[in-house]
Amino acid sequence: MNASTIRFVLPALVASIGLEHAVHADESDTVPRYITVIHCEPQESDESEWPSLVNMIKACEDRGIKACIQFSDEWIPFIVDNSARLDKIRSWRDWGHEISAHHHTLDHPSYWDGYSNDPDAADRHGYQGDMQDFRWLISSVLPANSRLTSISTFDDDMPAGIPFQVGGDGGPGPDMAVSIPTLKWLTQGPAWNLTTAALEQGGTWYSDILQTIFLKTPADSVFGIAIHPHAYHEGEEAEFDAWLDFLAAQDPGGTRSATPTEILTPYAFTAGDTNYDGTVDGSDLAMILAAWGTEDPHADLNADRIVDGSDLATVLANWTIDG
Numbered sequence: 001m002n003a004s005t006i007r008f009v010l011p012a013l014v015a016s017i018g019l020e021h022a023v024h025a026d027e028s029d030t031v032p033r034y035i036t037v038i039h040c041e042p043q044e045s046d047e048s049e050w051p052s053l054v055n056m057i058k059a060c061e062d063r064g065i066k067a068c069i070q071f072s073d074e075w076i077p078f079i080v081d082n083s084a085r086l087d088k089i090r091s092w093r094d095w096g097h098e099i100s101a102h103h104h105t106l107d108h109p110s111y112w113d114g115y116s117n118d119p120d121a122a123d124r125h126g127y128q129g130d131m132q133d134f135r136w137l138i139s140s141v142l143p144a145n146s147r148l149t150s151i152s153t154f155d156d157d158m159p160a161g162i163p164f165q166v167g168g169d170g171g172p173g174p175d176m177a178v179s180i181p182t183l184k185w186l187t188q189g190p191a192w193n194l195t196t197a198a199l200e201q202g203g204t205w206y207s208d209i210l211q212t213i214f215l216k217t218p219a220d221s222v223f224g225i226a227i228h229p230h231a232y233h234e235g236e237e238a239e240f241d242a243w244l245d246f247l248a249a250q251d252p253g254g255t256r257s258a259t260p261t262e263i264l265t266p267y268a269f270t271a272g273d274t275n276y277d278g279t280v281d282g283s284d285l286a287m288i289l290a291a292w293g294t295e296d297p298h299a300d301l302n303a304d305r306i307v308d309g310s311d312l313a314t315v316l317a318n319w320t321i322d323g
């Protein structure tokens with residue numbers, strides 16, 4: 001059985017085991033862990049949105065709340081060449097926020113961002129590349145020595161090499177606010193998922209119903225909302241501030257706030273388990289060697305766009321010891 005066969009046989013195996021995990025909660029925890037995801041939309045990439053994003057994150061920090069800041073492709077050009085903005089991103093990461101990615105697929109109801117793994121996409125007007133191209137573009141604003149670990153995208157456009165998916169197929173309705181880490185086996189491999197509900201959509205705020213849902217969410221589940229910088233334009237901060245104040249009242253200091261990557265990391269496959277069979281062994285070593293010198297995202301474990309000695313070292317360092 002070769003490596004790619006293994007990759008397609010395993011899903012059935014894993015699906016039959018039913019990998020879903022409740023999140024660890026101490027008995028004293030009554031508040032669920034919660035994620036606050038900021039979608040930086042491709043069709044709202046005007047630079048004038050940047051101050052709204054900055055202010056929104058400051059408002060989260062004032063209450064000790066971590067955010068997951070998700071950039072789409074059209075935000076990258078005015079960040080990547082601006083050292084003050086890159087410094088800001090580094091400071092957000094250092095504070096404890098997550099820098100992540102937001103993708104609009106070909107069939108997005110309002111706006112396609114030009115990237116897709118769909119074979120028909122290359123013929124469509126506005127095509128810019130596949131999802132690996134998208135991944136590297138977004139990665140260009142990450143601080144040095146960090147990698148993109150989560151993305152919001154529909155299932156069929158999940159890039160290989162990113163272990164965590166936020167949102168996914170389906171609408172952003174209030175029913176999406178509560179989830180537990182759930183494994184999806186997608187075309188590119190495994191992805192652990194959490195979902196989010198839109199706090200504001202098309203000018204309508206869902207704060208009241210989402211507050212009710214938050215208060216009913218079990219402590220071993222995850223509560224997630226998504227919001228956009230356009231909801232925090234100057235003079236229009238009251239709704240989101242009120243939402244953050246609600247969270248701060250339930251969770252003083254934001255100790256239950258988390259990033260998707262923090263919550264999902266304990267469930268991720270061991271680094272070096274390139275065929276996702278639960279052990280790091282000779283078959284993983286063979287995959288590294290077969291992909292040597294390439295960009296194969298399944299074997300490029302440290303995401304530096306080349307399969308080389310450092311990826312081999314990761315496999316050896318995580319080698320499964322029998323017994």
Ligand SMILES: [Zn+2]
Binds near residue numbers: 039102
């Ligand atoms: Zn969006």
